[in-house]
Amino acid sequence: MKTILVDMDGVLANTNQHFIDYEYQRSGEKILWDNISGLLEEEAFPNFLEDVNTKNFFRTVPVMENAFQGLDYLNKKYNVLIISSATEFPNSLTEKAEWLAEHFPFISWKQMMFCGRKDFIKGDIMIDDHPKNLNIFPGQRVLFSQPHNSNRDVEKATRVTGWDDIINIL
Amino acid sequence: MKTILVDMDGVLANTNQHFIDYEYQRSGEKILWDNISGLLEEEAFPNFLEDVNTKNFFRTVPVMENAFQGLDYLNKKYNVLIISSATEFPNSLTEKAEWLAEHFPFISWKQMMFCGRKDFIKGDIMIDDHPKNLNIFPGQRVLFSQPHNSNRDVEKATRVTGWDDIINIL
Numbered sequence: 001m002k003t004i005l006v007d008m009d010g011v012l013a014n015t016n017q018h019f020i021d022y023e024y025q026r027s028g029e030k031i032l033w034d035n036i037s038g039l040l041e042e043e044a045f046p047n048f049l050e051d052v053n054t055k056n057f058f059r060t061v062p063v064m065e066n067a068f069q070g071l072d073y074l075n076k077k078y079n080v081l082i083i084s085s086a087t088e089f090p091n092s093l094t095e096k097a098e099w100l101a102e103h104f105p106f107i108s109w110k111q112m113m114f115c116g117r118k119d120f121i122k123g124d125i126m127i128d129d130h131p132k133n134l135n136i137f138p139g140q141r142v143l144f145s146q147p148h149n150s151n152r153d154v155e156k157a158t159r160v161t162g163w164d165d166i167i168n169i170l
Numbered sequence: 171m172k173t174i175l176v177d178m179d180g181v182l183a184n185t186n187q188h189f190i191d192y193e194y195q196r197s198g199e200k201i202l203w204d205n206i207s208g209l210l211e212e213e214a215f216p217n218f219l220e221d222v223n224t225k226n227f228f229r230t231v232p233v234m235e236n237a238f239q240g241l242d243y244l245n246k247k248y249n250v251l252i253i254s255s256a257t258e259f260p261n262s263l264t265e266k267a268e269w270l271a272e273h274f275p276f277i278s279w280k281q282m283m284f285c286g287r288k289d290f291i292k293g294d295i296m297i298d299d300h301p302k303n304l305n306i307f308p309g310q311r312v313l314f315s316q317p318h319n320s321n322r323d324v325e326k327a328t329r330v331t332g333w334d335d336i337i338n339i340l
Contacts, residue, residue: 003290081290087279090271093263101260109257110286116279120173120251122290 001079002124004170005137008084008096010129011144012071012104013061019045022057038151052089059095063103070163071104074170082107083121085133086114127166142166171249172294174340175307178254178266180299181314182241182274183231189215192227208321222259229265233273240333241274244340252277253291255303256284297336312336 009015020031023045036044051057074080082100086092093114100107113121118133126137129146134154141157143149144166153159160166179185190201193215206214221227244250252270256262263284270277283291288303295310296303304311304324311327313319323329330336 087267087282087284090264090267090279093267093284094260097257097260097263108286109260112257113283113285113290114257114263115283115285116281120283120292122292 003081003122004074004078004125004127005081005083005118005121005123006071006074007126007128007130007133007144008082008086008100009061010146010148011127012064012067012082013058013099014064015061016041016044016146018057018061019048019051022051022054023047033147036147038147040148044147053091055091056095058089058092059099061099064163066163068104070166072106073167075106077170078125080107081111081113081121081123083113083115083118083126085116085118087116125170127160142170173251173292174244174248174295174297175251175253175288175291175293176241176244177296177298177300177303177314178252178256178270179231180316180318181297182234182237182252183228183269184234185231186211186214186316188227188231189218189221192221192224193217203317206317208317210318214317223261225261226265228259228262229269231269234333236333238274240336242276243337245276247340248295250277251281251283251291251293253283253285253288253296255286255288257286295340297330312340 023029023031042048084096086096097112100112119136123139125140127142127144128134129144129149131149131152131154134141134143134157141154143154143157143159145159145161193199193201212218254266256266267282270282289306293309296307297312297314298304299314299316299319301319301322301324304313304327311324313324313327313329315329315331
């Protein structure tokens with residue numbers, strides 16, 4: 001059985017929408033998806049650092065559309081490992097494990113991995129929205145479209161625009 | 171530069187002593203190290219599950235003797251990754267990241283990895299107290315002596331009794 005490494009933020013979790021919602025609640029400003037094309041999260045969201053360090057930010061992030069069905073499909077076909085860059089924000093760690101357990105109850109704690117870098121994890125397929133992670137991955141690369149990667153293609157990667165695409169190609 | 175995977179509980183953290191201290195505070199019973207030889211933690215400590223789920227248990231565990239000097243030594247010579255099986259106990263995740271940052275400030279968040287299984291992590295050397303982790307590790311194996319592994323040798327592993335040994339052999 002092949003091992004597939006699945007990212008959280010921007011893939012299972014609609015973290016960009018959460019930043020937009022937090023900013024709207026804070027300042028009343030509606031950040032438009034069209035206006036953050038090509039920008040990294042820390043460039044797109046003026047209070048990025050405050051948000052990611054806010055208690056419960058990661059615990060309450062909305063689930064990406066069709067991620068439940070998509071991950072359930074992958075979990076029956078592959079050895080799924082959920083890999084999240086999370087150690088930069090210690091508060092996020094417990095919240096992310098609880099969030100996964102709540103929204104994806106078929107994923108066990110044995111399938112969760114929270115790290116600071118992804119280049120020392122073995123797998124056959126990686127689904128990620130960050131080109132920096134895919135560019136150093138030796139296996140099959142799947143780039144999950146997000147505004148920040150709209151102008152950054154990844155060599156040998158298949159770009160998907162959502163979980164329906166993932167079910168179709170994997 | 172070689173990559174070395176360093177375990178937390180039973181290697182950097184004197185978690186057995188912490189269980190003993192918790193039990194003494196709870197019941198007045200002094201569990202003796204000699205009496206838990208050969209027993210897994212869940213067999214040795216009657217309130218294991220309560221302790222590991224107690225808030226701040228992992229945040230307050232004592233540092234293993236000479237671990238600071240030992241890890242500082244390794245960190246200058248190797249690419250050190252701290253690998254801890256932690257996702258089974260979500261509360262422990264944030265506490266472990268904070269504990270590492272407090273006691274080993276030279277270790278960055280990029281070097282921390284909290285997981286449910288260790289067989290999908292690449293490295294050249296592994297220091298661990300659990301034979302189950304070392305037995306499936308293809309690189310150089312270092313078994314850190316703890317009561318629970320006193321009767322469990324690991325093929326091709328070098329057994330060390332503390333951090334002074336590690337500095338001597340690595």
